[in-house]
Amino acid sequence: MKQILNAFGFISVFIVYFTVQVVAQDVCVKKTPCSCEFPNGTGIDLSPIVAIEKSTFYTTQSFESKDKDAVYELSTYYYHPCVDVKPNVNSTSENDTCGVPLSICRHVNTMKLVNVTAGTYVKDSGTFNFLGQSNVSDFSADGRSIIYPNGPSSTVVMLVCSESANELHVLSLEEPNRIVLSFYSPYACMKQLEQPGRSLGSTLLIIFFSCVIFYLVLGICTKKFLMGATGIEVIPNLGFWSDLPHLVKDGWAFTINGFKLPARGPGPVTTPDPNSYDSI
Incomplete structure (x- = not known):
């Protein structure tokens, strides 16, 4: 007994x-690849962007010195929220991995110094690197970022509420295996998605x-x-x-x-x- x-x-x-x-659990639960919702009905929804621009990639660039001004890297990042789209990649390199539908891609050009006196550089054709797809992405607990896993690495897109048009920027490249971009958009603002229940x-x-x-x-x-x-x-x-x-x-x-x-x-x-x- x-x-x-x-x-x-x-x-x-x-x-x-x-x-x-x-009761204590208060996280933004993923509803779609570009929307998440809190228990009180508030959340973020980027889906109107797709209705406006179905296949447009937002771009931004970074310029880094790799070898004491002798070698530079010019990286161009392409981002398409919500839906995976195949980018228009014109390259025959075997190292390119952006020939599939995706959300994030990077094009890296290397510029090497060939004449110190004249300050002449030569730029290669570059390579395209796959960085993430929306069908395997996930929102952070606070709903302020979307995480795109890619093997041992990942790409994070910070969502910044902005009244201006949609813009993509590089936020951090300190960790090569965890690139952080920021996406400014009025659709990144927290709003009421459903009536709270x-x-x-x-x-x-x-x-x-x-x-x-x-x-x-x-x-x-x-x-x-x-x-x-x-x-x-x-x-x-x-x-x-x-x-x-x-x-x-x-x-x-x-x-x-x-x-x-x-x-x-x-x-x-x-x-x-x-x-x-x-x-x-």
């Missing part, structure tokens, strides 16, 4: 913990506390009017609730011990208490 009460106490604590965790956590809490209130009211009325209890004795199952902390503690100890009874200590063998673990 006591083992059952222990299990009941453990389950009660777990239910309360679960409901609290569900009752969340799962709120529903669970309402059900839980309704059951608790019903249990207390029914138990108090039964003990007071049918059993004549007074004072604190009107609380239903008072002995159980008083002993609940010890039951939960014993339940945890029983679980940690691999659901085994504790080892019997030294001493004379006596008849076990009918309410002890040894009697089960």
Whole structure:
């Protein structure tokens, strides 16, 4: 019997913990490759961009010195939110990986110094590098960025609320395996996507506390009017609730011990208490 009460106490604590965790969870859940929504109905939706410009890639460039002014890299980034589109890549290089529908691509040109006196550089044809697709992308918990995984690396597009037209910029190249771009757009602003409704956590809490209130009211009325209890004795199952902390503690100890009874200590063998673990 006591083992059952222990299990009941453990389950009660777990239910309360679960409901609290569900209520505390407040993340922007991905709805589509370019939209996410919070439990209160607010979120970000970039889908109107596709309706305006279906196949246009937004571009930005970065210029980096690689070898003490002897070698430079010119990188051009192409970004298309929401839908994977095959870019118009005119290249025959075997190292190019942008010949498939994608969301992010980079074209890297290398410029090498060939005449120091004249300051003459020669630029190669460059290579195209695949950086991410929308069908495997995910939003950050705060909804402020979209993460595009690509093997061991990833590309992050920060969404910046702006009143100006859609623009792409390079934000950070400090980590080569985690390039960070910023996309400025009026559609990157947080807005109300759906009317807020009752969340799962709120529903669970309402059900839980309704059951608790019903249990207390029914138990108090039964003990007071049918059993004549007074004072604190009107609380239903008072002995159980008083002993609940010890039951939960014993339940945890029983679980940690691999659901085994504790080892019997030294001493004379006596008849076990009918309410002890040894009697089960």
